[in-house]
Amino acid sequence: MTLTKTARPAAAPPRAAAPPPNRMRAWATRAPLLPALIFMIVVTQLPFVATLVISFLDWNALYPDDRSFAGFANYGEVLSDPALRKSIWTTILLTVTVVLISLLLGLLLALLLDRRFRGRAAVRTMLIAPFLLVPVAAALLWKHVLFNPEYGLFNGILHAIGGDGAAQPDWISEMPLMAVEASLIWQWTPFMMLILLAGLQSRDPQLIEAARMDGASDWQVFVHITLPHLRRYLELGVLLGSIYIVQNFDAVFTITSGGLGTANLPYTIYQTFYQAHENGLASAAGVIVVIGSIILATFALRVVSSLFREEVSR
């Protein structure tokens, strides 16, 4: 089954009557591609098919003999169960907040870094550093070292500035989702900055110079030249950021362990099958994530392909 599947996209011979030597050469051309293609389909596509099948089963791993066909019951349950429904909403809220704030901060930082100033390389390195911390390590840093109510750095600074009467909030219990978001924004702003900086540096300097000569102000240059040029890079940042953050598990798992209303879909899927052993339900939730991702991916692929075509035609 996998073989016929792999053969199709690569083969697709429009000229079936081609002489044998030609066909041999075509297969010789395809050969280097096949191992990667087959590997990819077996390891990443087959599990999705299995998930789709399991999502229609009533299957709790603790009662393996009671496996039966359930139709859309699991989907009904995912969409009606308050906890699961909330996790869909949490996923959306978490993703939108983190992506938009990191994008905005990333844009400001990219604009600052696009200028020449002393120590630009050092500042760039400092800004990338948060992204290069293992995600669990970054989450631990925020959870224990910064947010800890008794001896965390944030309350320590508040204490040092405000004296003994200073507020000492318990950050994670008082604003759990914001705590998770803060750590993710810290890690993902560098990612946005890097993409947008690449966008800024691909502007045509002559165009900007010409606009300046014609008396355009910095603001006019930004609105009429920079922003339109950056549009696709902004789109790319939003879409790729969303794809990565929709799937985030590490920060939620580490900072709140999914408690206090911060459980997103990946965490919920993990919990539903790993702790509650509800295989059918977890798979239905998985299929919902896939559908959401396909919608995102369709837009993402369109942006990537327009950037790509521009590159190829150059």
Add this chain to the structure above:
Amino acid sequence: MATVASTTPTAPARRSRPGGRLRGSALGIVAWLAGLVFVAPLLWMVLTSFHSEADAATNPPSVTAPLTLDSYREFFGLTGGASPWPAMINSMTASVVSTLLTLLLAVPAAYALSIRPVKKWTDVLFFFLSTKMLPLVAGLLPIYLFAKNTGLLDNIWALVILYTAMNLPIAVWMMQSFLAEVPVAIIEAAQIDGAKLPTVLGRVVAPIALPGIAATALICFIFSWNELLFARVLTGVVAETAPVFLTGFITSQGLFLAKVCAASLVISLPVLAAGFAAQDKLVQGLSLGAVK
């Protein structure tokens, strides 16, 4: 900036210069401040890791407390606790082997998508990309069940296979763009001179593509080293990786801030090193090759 001022004696340009320079250096300072704010938590983590547990847990914070290596000694198990080495070695195995496997599959594939392209090569390229956009978490359960039924649970090779699949799309995209930069004329010239394919690949293509291959390898290494969800679900005592080891610090255990910091830093060190080494190609890898 100075040259622009001297070559454009138009009125608006001249008017904006003196203010422009002042504003320029002010914006430079703003950029420095922003950089410091972003790196501050990390620097604080470094400082805390060199403090004693008692000094790490004061409020207000003790910035100038004496430095010590105690927490590193404790982290490495020199004071009797669990040693992190098995987990680090597992992570190293999973990351290095999966990276090599990824390159082994990606380089020929990229060759067939750039230098000697198959028909409809862009469709194939986009197929690879689309697999990266589907959340792996949705395939978690079948993969777990498969591993359980084939005895691959708590086996580092299960992670090697998964990480290879996770990184293959990125690697194919990056390699494709690097190999596409090799001028076809050079390859044809070498072939006309009678060079065989291995010679062409070794002498002509490899020297041009090598920096790209290295950057691709570093990025695959980072993603594999960082992965938590699959490692958490598929490994136990034997095949535990470094991020899973770190999850042991999720619940507080008395005074342990300095140790958390030391552990997080040591385990992040390979990623920091690989990331700074691949700095220039980092965007390209993260944007799946869309941004150069």
